[in-house]
Amino acid sequence: MRRFLSGNEAVARGAYEAGVKLAVGYPGTPSTEILETLAEEYRSIYSEWSPNEKVAFEVGIGASLGGARALVTMKHVGLNVAADPFMTFAYTGVNGGFVLISADDPEMHSSQNEQDNRFYAKFAQIPFLEPSDSQESKDFVLKAFEISEKFDTPVMLRMTTRISHSKGIIEENEPVKIESVGFKRDMQKYVMIPANAKKRHLIVTQRLEKLQQYSEETELNVIENNGSKIGIISGGIAYQYAKDNLPDADYLKIGFGFPLPIEKIRKFVSSHQKVLVIEELEPYYEEIIHAAGIKIEGKKYFSRLGELSPYKVALGLKEAGLLDKTAGAQIAPAELFPRPPILCPGCPHRGAYMALKKLGVAVTGDIGCYTLGVLPPLEYLDTCICMGASIGNAIGMEKVGGYQKGVVAVIGDSTFLHSGITGLLDAVYNKSNITVIILDNRVTAMTGGQQHPATGYTLMGETTKRVNFIELAKALGVESVHEVDPYDYQGLIKTIEGEINREGPSVIITNRPCVLMPKRIGDRPYRVIAEDCNGCSACFRIGCPAIASSKELTEHNRPKAIIDPVLCTGCSLCAQVCQPEAIVPTGEPVKVK
């Protein structure tokens, strides 16, 4: 059957066709939909969200050693978290096939950096495959499992946002029949004490020689001969952009990216007048090809920043003298207002930032919807490095007396469970005076609403135990633990103020759920009594999309506020900052004083 699938949906389909028995990961754009699709459409596969990528990777290793085919998914920075098991699993090799999906995010559509994870495969000396559309995303998963089992190695499938989120037509096939082989005890292979690891490291280098041979022969690295004098070496989405511009050049399309088919490349280059390497992000192919003494050009014409595009590739080709038509006119970005992402109306994170801003403390931040607190008009977040960093950052800053008004860490529920617990343990152990606010909206909101260990549900929809944050914080040794309502502005200010002035670490947990999940929450919307609004703009400054400026002006020519009753969820925070008490719930008689 033909279906129109995204790269991620195609990977899920590939996993199904490859007979995968266990799939595991931690959400992260652009990888998230792979496991979501599996849990929804292919329920014969056991799939789960782990609390973080390291655990996910280790669960995947367990399944592989247990003799089944295992798929592990994460975004590019997730592999930093899982790098420890990743690097050593390269030594032990697999039992059942093991495929890691690394979904990179060139252009940082939803990420804190745009690291190029192709280098990780080279670093760990394991093969990686890179698809250039949805059909290949599916096909390459099957190929990757074959390679994994044939060469006894984990294999990385490197996706990028464009491949993961773009859709194309794929041809579905029946799943292959794979029997799980079961666990076979083999301590020399799987117990990486130094004596065994030394032997395994040798095997890794021998394996690499075989993979080198395979890379030269596989149809994953294919030459397209169109009888041209111009040769292009490219892979992934960059290959498609090149084809858009130069459909008739000769191509060496790289699908198997480590180790590279150096001899095939040498021959390709020597049989063409001019050869360009076109790749997104870092000069990964280029450096390896150069190191082999082969003359090519690449990053000289194409940026290593952000995503490529048909347009950027056209510009590069033109500069290289390979394209003469003028490549579309550069667009002057329309002189328009921006639409930055923004906290939703009724978002429970809003109250916390309003209170922190009022108190004037330093706020070390973390990653999630609440990172949007850095954008205007709230603009009250001081750091964001990686998941879980807020607590450690706060400890360090407080220890050196970096900010006299107090240091507060803000961290989401999913992020706290991902990698905040150990930070909090450090705060207790080393007698830090920080305050940690766990913004518990009971879901992994930023990535689209995934379950986690404190939601009470698994990825496959079963009910399960829920972590209790209060008990957890107390068990770690935090003596002062509070639960607060983030819709209660004064209450928040009072609680946070009390805790920053207290010795020792404290934890404050906000208790309102995400307004979008599981169902959009709405209460009685609020409205503005126009006669009473003095145009002070205090409500504008809380950055709520439901509040707009009215055409009606005050006597001082300031716009009054209006509230969109469809968007307003009735959280009441705007009413709490309205001095003239002009904001009231709908349905009430005009103001009761």
Next chain:
Amino acid sequence: MENETTNILIVGVGGQGVLLASELLSETAMRAGYNIKKSEVHGMSQRGGVVTSHIKFGKKVYSPIIPYGEVDILISFEQAEALRAVDWLKKDGVVVTAKTRLVPPIATGGKFHYPDDPIADLKKKVKKVIAVDAEQIALELGDIRLVNTILLGGISTDLEFDHKLWEEAIRVRVKPKFVDVNLKAFARGQELAVAIKKAMA
């Protein structure tokens, strides 16, 4: 050329149904036997940001991204967003936009300005601009979220897909509960486009 494609760009603001509209269009093109690719980026941007979907179909499609200045039809669910995207349009391309105005909080502070009449600005740049009060029709049909299907019905008159294929696409892609009202919305959009074209001719 073999890799010549029809290029459609759909733009709007998070929550307006850009993705469903592009799904319906793609499904229809696939059923009509075309090769098709589409691209959009989900994630952060959906929290109130601009949502853009590129759709390319033809005999052979390489990348899923439309080059600058090569869009045949621009569909926008919001006036100012049509203006933001208009330079992607081909010389003789068409813009179909809803008259919906969504002014973000950032444009209430005085630092940024929402254009007074984006549709007038559009008309200065493009010959073929069709602006429809899709919101009004959607409300008549009982659900403001139908704006996307109404506009799709409108542009369907510029594409050569059999009506049956559109209907099939709506039936397989829309939740059963909403199929009928979406079919109605689609038909309303079609009628409107036919009427507008007559008036313009």
